Amino acid sequence: MVSLLNPLKMVYATKRPKGKGKWYGIGIDIEKCIGCASCARVCKVENNVPNEPFYFRNWVEQYTITNDDEIIVSSPNGGIDGFTQPVPDEEIYKTFFVPKMCNHCAKSPCTQVCPVGASFESPEGIALVDQNYCIGCGYCLQACPYGCRYVDYDKGVIDKCTLCYHRIKKDLDPACMMACPTEARIYGDLNDKKSAISQFIKDNNCAVLKPQLNTESKLFYNDLSQEVH
Amino acid sequence: MPVQVKRLLIVFAVFIGLMIGLKVIFTPESWREYGAYRGYALTEIADKEAKYVQMETCVMCHDSIGELKDQGMHINLQCELCHGPGYIHIEDENVDMLIPEDDQFCVRCHAINAARPQDIIKQIDAEEHSEGEECIMCHNPHQPGL
Amino acid sequence: MDKNETLYEALANLDGYIYPNEIALNWDLLIVMYPYVTGLVAGAFILASLNRVFDIKALRPTYEISLLTALSFMLVATMPLITHLGQPWRFYEMLVTPHLTSAMAIFGFVYLWYLMVVLLLEIWFDYRYDMVIWSQQKKGFMRFVYKVLCLWVFETSPKSRKTDEKIGYFITVVGIPSAFLLHGYVGFIFGSIKANPWWSTVMMPVIFIFSAMVSGIALVMFIYMGVSYLRKQKPDMLALDTIAKYLLYILIIDFTLESLDQIHRIYEADESFDILKILVRGKLFFTFFIMQIGVGVIIPVVTLGIMQFKNPREKIRRIIYWIISICVLVGIFYMRWNVVIGGQLFSKSFYGFTSYKVNLIGGADVWLSVLWFVVPFIILAILLWLLPPWKKAEELED
Numbered sequence: 001m002v003s004l005l006n007p008l009k010m011v012y013a014t015k016r017p018k019g020k021g022k023w024y025g026i027g028i029d030i031e032k033c034i035g036c037a038s039c040a041r042v043c044k045v046e047n048n049v050p051n052e053p054f055y056f057r058n059w060v061e062q063y064t065i066t067n068d069d070e071i072i073v074s075s076p077n078g079g080i081d082g083f084t085q086p087v088p089d090e091e092i093y094k095t096f097f098v099p100k101m102c103n104h105c106a107k108s109p110c111t112q113v114c115p116v117g118a119s120f121e122s123p124e125g126i127a128l129v130d131q132n133y134c135i136g137c138g139y140c141l142q143a144c145p146y147g148c149r150y151v152d153y154d155k156g157v158i159d160k161c162t163l164c165y166h167r168i169k170k171d172l173d174p175a176c177m178m179a180c181p182t183e184a185r186i187y188g189d190l191n192d193k194k195s196a197i198s199q200f201i202k203d204n205n206c207a208v209l210k211p212q213l214n215t216e217s218k219l220f221y222n223d224l225s226q227e228v229h
Numbered sequence: 230m231p232v233q234v235k236r237l238l239i240v241f242a243v244f245i246g247l248m249i250g251l252k253v254i255f256t257p258e259s260w261r262e263y264g265a266y267r268g269y270a271l272t273e274i275a276d277k278e279a280k281y282v283q284m285e286t287c288v289m290c291h292d293s294i295g296e297l298k299d300q301g302m303h304i305n306l307q308c309e310l311c312h313g314p315g316y317i318h319i320e321d322e323n324v325d326m327l328i329p330e331d332d333q334f335c336v337r338c339h340a341i342n343a344a345r346p347q348d349i350i351k352q353i354d355a356e357e358h359s360e361g362e363e364c365i366m367c368h369n370p371h372q373p374g375l
Numbered sequence: 376m377d378k379n380e381t382l383y384e385a386l387a388n389l390d391g392y393i394y395p396n397e398i399a400l401n402w403d404l405l406i407v408m409y410p411y412v413t414g415l416v417a418g419a420f421i422l423a424s425l426n427r428v429f430d431i432k433a434l435r436p437t438y439e440i441s442l443l444t445a446l447s448f449m450l451v452a453t454m455p456l457i458t459h460l461g462q463p464w465r466f467y468e469m470l471v472t473p474h475l476t477s478a479m480a481i482f483g484f485v486y487l488w489y490l491m492v493v494l495l496l497e498i499w500f501d502y503r504y505d506m507v508i509w510s511q512q513k514k515g516f517m518r519f520v521y522k523v524l525c526l527w528v529f530e531t532s533p534k535s536r537k538t539d540e541k542i543g544y545f546i547t548v549v550g551i552p553s554a555f556l557l558h559g560y561v562g563f564i565f566g567s568i569k570a571n572p573w574w575s576t577v578m579m580p581v582i583f584i585f586s587a588m589v590s591g592i593a594l595v596m597f598i599y600m601g602v603s604y605l606r607k608q609k610p611d612m613l614a615l616d617t618i619a620k621y622l623l624y625i626l627i628i629d630f631t632l633e634s635l636d637q638i639h640r641i642y643e644a645d646e647s648f649d650i651l652k653i654l655v656r657g658k659l660f661f662t663f664f665i666m667q668i669g670v671g672v673i674i675p676v677v678t679l680g681i682m683q684f685k686n687p688r689e690k691i692r693r694i695i696y697w698i699i700s701i702c703v704l705v706g707i708f709y710m711r712w713n714v715v716i717g718g719q720l721f722s723k724s725f726y727g728f729t730s731y732k733v734n735l736i737g738g739a740d741v742w743l744s745v746l747w748f749v750v751p752f753i754i755l756a757i758l759l760w761l762l763p764p765w766k767k768a769e770e771l772e773d
Contacts (some may be wrong), residue, residue: 014263014264017255018653028306030444031346032346032349034338034345034346034349034350035342035344035345036337036338037337037410038310038337038338038368042281042309042310045280045281045313045314046279046280046281046314052379052382052598053386053393053398054379054386054396054397054398054399055395055396056395059394059752060343062344063344064343064344071324071719071726072392073391073392073724073726073727074392075392075395077705078395082336082337082340083342084342085342085343085344085504089343090732092343094343095343095344097344097345098269100394109568109569111476112476112477113477113478113567113568114466114474114477115469115474115477115479115482116269116468116469116470116472116473116474116480117260117265117266117267117472117626117668118266118267119476120264120265120266120270121264122263122271123263123264128271128274129269129318130266130267130273130274131466132267132270132273133257133266133267133270133465134461134462134465135460135461135463135465135466135468135469136460136461136462137459137460137461137464137479138401138402138461139477139564141370142402142568142570142571142574142718142719143402143568143570144725145570146723147393147394147395147396147397147722147724148396149396150242150396150399151399151461153399153461153462155393156460156461156462157461157462158461165271165274165275166274166275166276166278166279167281169275170279172279172281172283173283175280175281178281178283178284178307179307179309179310181303181305181306181307181310181338182305182307182349182350183407185546196398201558212290213569213570222594229542229723229724229725229726231535231538232528232530232535233500233503233526233528233530233531233535233538233539234524234542236527236528237496237499240526240725243492250468251467251471251484252470255467255468255471256471256472257472260472261712265472265474265475265476298731331410
């Protein structure tokens with residue numbers, strides 16, 4: 001009942017710990033991404049994601065802006081099947097890859113709308129799904145502005161990127177972070193101002209996706225173009 | 230109070246009592262431990278098996294390959310990117326890891342694409358460059374400069 | 376796997392770019408049925424309250440039918456949701472540990488409140504005296520059934536009947552905002568999703584409530600004529616004309632609200648407008664312009680509007696009412712379709728569309744949806760047999 005009385009509590013997924021607690025953030029450097037989709041491929045293996053081209057915890061998109069101001073976006077099997085250029089070099093004005101994944105928002109709409117509390121954010125700021133409690137209603141799917149969640153039809157529950165919580169707790173890196181050959185992906189503790197992610201945000205002009213929705217996304221992109229939605 | 234109202238109040242009291250009883254019985258134990266969710270879920274998720282073991286673990290036995298890789302451009306590449314997850318192999322070394330022979334492994338990163346930054350990665354047009362030969366005929370995957 | 380087949384089909388019919396996880400439409404026909412059924416409940420109840428609270432005596436013949444219709448649809452209302460869940464047996468979790476920041480979490484409680492406190496109580500108070508009489512008249516098993524239904528209260532004095540009426544009136548007054556809550560929260564479930572610009576509007580709960588009233592009134596009109604036909608009785612034309620009048624008024628209000636929403640959207644033309652324009656003109660053209668607006672609003676409003684000035688013969692009026700009530704019911708179904716399915720057809724990247732084909736043969740969602748629409752009629756038949764409104768005792772003289 002308290003949360004009904006305090007409307008702010010409806011928006012915060014979990015409180016950022018002051019002092020010693022970790023508060024995970026993610027950084028992706030679009031300048032360095034080569035679109036190999038190793039991150040997408042490795043994630044599917046590590047997390048037992050069904051291999052069909054409809055379920056992704058993370059995926060890579062290619063944006064091509066032609067000289068005629070046409071925006072072409074493609075993500076063949078999430079990028080795992082390799083990219084092909086949609087138009088020849090002469091017609092391209094600008095093109096780049098954008099890896100996408102769960103933004104682990106601090107004010108995540110997905111945790112706000114779960115009717116049973118199966119979608120929640122851990123105290124460290126990682127948005128997780130309690131698959132033994134989830135009823136599979138799919139409300140969180142509709143509420144996520146970034147399209148990060150999918151239905152695992154074998155289990156009848158919702159699944160999503162967990163920032164490899166099971167690996168982080170064993171002092172390993174998330175699968176996608178370790179897989180990136182060009183070190184375009186970084187993660188770490190935002191509370192620690194000397195961590196790699198904090199330095200990344202300081203040294204680069206970072207942006208988040210859909211800031212107007214006030215999800216306080218913790219996935220910071222360097223070199224994010226305005227065509228990326 | 231009219232008798233029908235009294236009877237209804239009894240019925241509703243029983244019903245509400247039942248609902249409260251069910252709530253007490255069925256609420257999971259770790260509910261609200263950290264927030265509006267089952268606290269035990271954190272442990273359940275953390276206990277899942279990690280499949281990729283990362284380079285440091287591979288190099289503990291395969292140190293010569295590790296040193297070779299450190300001399301070349303592939304220094305930052307994880308072994309398991311091409312060889313697959315290592316969690317079974319480190320338990321039972323008789324189980325073989327994947328040994329890639331297909332060119333697709335190299336082309337994934339090195340195929341020419343306008344979106345790939347030229348200064349980050351060398352790119353080749355697959356057919357022109359290799360003229361039908363396999364990549365590993367000329368390049369050592371662990372130290373591609375050789 | 377059956378699901379994957381439909382997904383590969385959708386994959387082949389993509390338009391532009393959508394997020395890979397969006398190819399599969401998760402909220403399918405069953406989720407279209409749910410607001411439709413709860414809308415019918417709320418609307419039928421509002422028609423009953425027009426008689427009880429707003430004292431529109433012309434609607435008296437339809438009072439009990441409205442309530443029983445609302446009850447039969449209410450009993451089924453939760454089934455489309457439960458059958459849609461990925462883990463249906465875990466549905467009780469919403470009642471045991473509701474997550475209070477979620478609009479969907481109040482579903483269990485609003486449902487129970489509306490069912491137990493409003494509908495069941497009102498019907499009980501309305502029929503209590505008659506059930507006591509019937510329990511005395513019937514024999515055998517039915518005698519026992521009526522005794523149980525009376526909760527073993529056998530008062531028949533005029534004083535107790537006056538108490539019944541007063542309490543029934545009070546419950547109906549409470550029931551009106553409860554009906555708004557029951558269907559308004561469904562609108563809020565959609566209207567509060569900022570991620571989806573087709574759904575995210577302040578008007579959504581209001582539009583849902585008014586379209587619910589429209590569909591409920593049309594349903595009672597249809598059922599009243601159907602029941603009269605089956606009983607080989609003439610329906611009370613004054614009641615039907617009054618129902619048609621209120622149908623017209625509320626239909627006009629509903630259309631005004633929906634048009635306001637769309638005009639506002641077109642005028643502001645924010646980031647999402649370009650993709651939504653293509654959506655409405657393309658994939659939703661048939662369901663939006665032809666079915667929802669054409670069949671569901673234009674035909675009924677024009678016909679009923681003309682009938683306010685030029686009243687045709689009774690027989691023709693009845694035929695027109697049959698057709699109009701069906702048109703409105705179909706139109707409101709498509710309104711729910713456009714909201715639920717339409718909101719998932721376009722990508723949240725605003726760059727493309729996916730597709731949704733209703734699998735008429737073998738699609739589980741289709742058969743279940745049809746089932747959950749047909750079962751309430753069966754329940755209504757049973758209720759009308761158990762509690763026939765035409766066999767009730769005379770009303771108390773004041």
